[in-house]
Amino acid sequence: MGIHKERNSNVSGVAGSEWLVLTADVNQQLIFELLQLRVCDSKIGIYDSAGRVQRSYARQDIQSLLLREAVGGGSLHVTTNSQTIEIARFTTPHMEAYRKAMPELEHWIHSTWLTDWDQPSHDADEDKCPKCGKVARLGVLPCTHGKGKYTVLQHMSRYFKPYRHLMLYMAGLLILSVLFDMVPPYMTKMIIDDIATPAGNHKVLLWLISGLAVAQIVATGLQMSRGYLGIRMGGKLTGDIRRDMFHALMDQSIRFFDKRQVSQFIGRIHHDTDEVKHFLTDGLIQLLTQLLTAVFILAMLFHLNWKLTAIILTPVPVLMLGMLWLWPKVRTLWYAQWQSSIIIQNVIGEALQGIRVIKAFAQEKTEKTRFNIANDKMVQRTVSIQSMWLAMTPLFSLFTSLCGILIWYLGGRTVLSGEMTIGTLSAYTAYLMMFFGPVKWFAQSISWVNDAMGASERIMEVILAPVEIKDLPDAQPLKMPEGEIRFEDISYGYEKDRQILHDIQCTIAPGEMVGLVGHSGAGKSTLIHLLCRFYDPDAGQILLDGQDIRQIRQEDLRKHIGVVLQETFLFDGSIAQNIAYGCPDASAEQIIEAAVIANAHDFICRLPDSYDTKVGERGHRLSGGEKQRVAIARAVLLNPRILILDEATASVDTQTEALIQEALNRLIKGRTTIAIAHRLSTLRSADRLIVMERGRIVETGSHFELLQRRGLYHKLVESQKQKQDQDQSVEVHIG
Ligand SMILES: Nc1ncnc2c1ncn2[C@@H]1O[C@H](COP(=O)(O)OP(=O)(O)O)[C@@H](O)[C@H]1O
Ligand SMILES: [Mg+2]
Structure with a gap:
């Protein structure tokens, strides 16, 4: 954890916010070389004369700093969780400067926690004050220009x-x-x-x-x-x-x-x-x-x-x-x-x-x-x-x-x-x-x-702290949408210098069931996050029934989007309360009906207190498949126009998967659905499959069309088949 070797060794990454520069004139091989020790809010590093970083340590990893004085010079040592390493070595004339800097450096490492918060892990530029150019001390507060x-x-x-x-x-x-x-x-x-x-x-x-x-x-x-x-x-x-x-x-x-x-x-x-x-x-x-x-x-x-x-x-x-x-x-x-x-x-x-x-x-x-x-x-x-x-x-x-x-x-x-x-x-x-x-x-x-x-x-x-995603003042309430979704030239990256989605363009018709397919990390979940407006795209727009989702009140938008994720969070409370989480006014009959549709009713009835069984952190533990069905019941009750299933059946065994799949098939009816599934066989019934690779859409079409095209989808299916065959042969072997 200690050493951060940087590929991008340009000094400018550190410049601007560095508040201490000291000379170190002896290198690691104990040969005279003019180096610089630079300290910015988030790290301390040693740089050569060309400004390339040789070693640097993140502030939060540093436990202590030690100045050693010897005849003819001295050295500065960094102690991290795992080790103590010499970071800078210098001759006597520089000693005084190091001595003077020590109290400030001590203070600096002590300020770990607060400045962790101050400094977002990436692009500090965002938090720079446009007026004075300084990174606002509190990171999220508007810069107060020293006041x-x-x-x-x-x-x-x-x-x-x-x-x-x-x-x-x-x-x-x-x-x-x-x-x-x-x-x-x-x-x-x-x-x-x-x-x-x-x-x-x-x-x-x-x-x-x-x-x-x-x-x-x-x-x-x-x-x-x-x-x-x-x-x-x-x-x-x-x-x-x-x-x-x-x-x-x-x-x-x-x-x-x-x-x-x-x-x-x-x-x-x-x-x-x-x-x-x-x-x-x-x-x-x-x-x-x-x-x-x-x-x-x-x-x-x-x-x-x-x-x-x-x-x-x-x-x-x-x-x-x-x-x-x-x-x-x-x-x-x-x-x-x-x-x-x-x-x-x-x-x-x-x-x-x-x-x-x-x-x-x-x-x-x-x-x-x-x-x-x-x-x-x-x-x-x-x-x-x-x-x-x-x-x-x-x-x-x-x-x-x-x-x-x-x-x-x-x-x-x-x-x-x-x-x-x-x-x-x-x-x-x-x-x-x-x-x-x-x-x-x-x-x-x-x-x-x-x-x-x-x-x-x-x-x-x-x-x-400014809220990034806000309702616009002229945001519109959303009446029951038809459910047409259009992604127009969407580009997005969680971090500025790492784009995840590139020019995504596609339209999903009302009531259509679309499967999103691709390797893990391809950007499927990210695309869905954008649709839910957890993040706003860097470029392009997402239209729901022709209206930019940024123009829609978030509350309304989310009311019409039901999400079933791989992991479901259950709150402390009864099962009934958990099912009714999105619709607190639901009647007992509605809750039971939703549970029946979600294939959850049977297992709930077998619980000690049936629908009143306490679940969540302090309650009865449900299995992955059971939780998943509670999540589906939640979505049923919400009755959204748009349904998103992100690996909804990934964490359950095949038998439970069948139960869930059955429930999902009932749920999907009449809604625009985007489903992501690792097991491609579960998406065979989709009207259309969208295949993504490295943040781009590379193929679209039905299961059979894509198989015929022999592209990425074909490859994915083949590799899964092989794996399945292997698994089966292992089973046979064992059996
Ligand atoms: N919150 C996040 N912050 C930064 N990077 C993320 C975040 N979530 C996902 N990523 C990155 O975005 C890429 C796409 O992730 P994701 O959309 O989850 O892929 P998929 O769902 O297709 O497996 C991955 O490289 C992942 O590391
Ligand atoms: Mg994902």
Whole structure:
């Protein structure tokens, strides 16, 4: 997996997005040669002077980078899953440049996951901003010309709008409660200075003490109601965001998912909305409280004794600078930790989804190792970030205590000299300690803000990702179509530089049954995907009853196209619900009728709960043939004008195939049908066969016409016959 040998060694493939170029002047044979180490978002590679790539590594394969320093020079090593390899070697004069680049390179490999998403696996050109030419950082977000955070906030603020009254109310509560927090130390001052003297007045003392108690109670009450409002708003708001994310995913076109690891979205919807919620319910309120408190306290401190305050505040700028210095490091660690958790999640998700394959190939050990690597990384990152906090917290406490002691000394002197009362001093120290709360908080909240920003960016990536295949504003509803399909000069490639279909031209008459034939990979399924409008052709158009399918509302189009694929997905629910998936309003009678037509009724009746048997992920397991008949029943119920069968009988035995074939023959009647079948014998009854090879139509005609022509179809039939004969002779042999 490590080395990507590139046939197209032109530099331009990397140029543009590469952000680091370093010189390496010793080649693998340890001979002086001027080479360049180039790093772009997706890979690192070493290039010769002509710009040809010698070796390159995809970023997601790299686990770590190591800089080795030796006498006279150094080398850079890449560790992938399987090995550690030297990628660049250089003489001493270049050492410094490499040393400087290391932190950035570290950061770069840590950013694996996010940028995997950023960068579609092919033609990054598509995602280049037409204005500034840069690949948009988020890949799917419109380029913000460097104002990413601002735009994300702008989009995010939409979600606050419905709650703006609630927010105003909360802000009011916030100010009130911070004000009430200010009261107790001041009252203490009054108690010490004015009451706890020989001339003190018992009545006033009682009043003050009651006032103190009331202030505490009110402050607590305010805090609680604010917290409650925060939780309510946060909960609702994240609900809104989660909903929009899922809706956006449902509206995305298939291509969006082709390019991305799908299990990541589960994590995104969960993790990221949680992160935002966390911030909104706790973080934001805390942040504002602390800021407000800091301001009020500062005012109070100056009011009580401005000289002392000026002295005490001198180390604060140093503290701030320290935090600014520390911040990027903490951030990298946080980010790396977040990323590790996502990677772990992906590993788990993939392993569980593929558990049958893992077992079948006895790959448990490999998966365990894969998990352990991810897990170890997570542990390592968690430990390093938490030890950092662990070191920071006591240091900060030490600092604040020292400040406190200093104040007692300096303040004590002013008290002794009669400049300040003891009450003022004790109020002063109380405020000062309150002041350090927010300062300490500030450091922590930066990471919260940052996490929430990161999460918001990732959320917005999903919500704002442009949908490739959209209904045109003037898209027409589709009445019951006749079912004539015309492909006009269709060309299409999933990737820009690899065309799959070339100039496909053919017309299928209403009610005609057409078989699509060709080697695997010829482009049969692709043609069908285009008809279903999972993708739009690069050139040409597909007409349904003379109307371009891009002019038809997708929902209507798909309502009239029934699809039975090789693999059927059953949702968690009863068999009846699964049959009625496309028509939730179907009555029980209609469902049973459909099942009868699909030859599914008998086996369903034999199930423990008949039509109410739970199937799907957590339910009764159906065999391939049974699932297939459920799929056919689904299509029967949908009653589409156009029917597509893509290898519908490929995964079943001959006996079941007969049952399915019988059901299909009933289903086909009166509909325009395109059937793809590996076993050509099943297509013999087709009105016409279309033979495809390497994305082109090479022959059309009936079974007999094509046999007579002795072209590709003839060859395919012959080779299948031979294979069949072989199989039979083996059977005879065994028998
Ligand atoms: N989602 C996809 N992304 C990129 N390439 C694809 C995708 N699906 C299919 N292909 C490629 O398109 C070609 C035609 O595939 P397909 O239409 O599935 O062939 P057939 O159904 O005739 O066996 C194959 O080379 C396949 O690798
Ligand atoms: Mg196929």
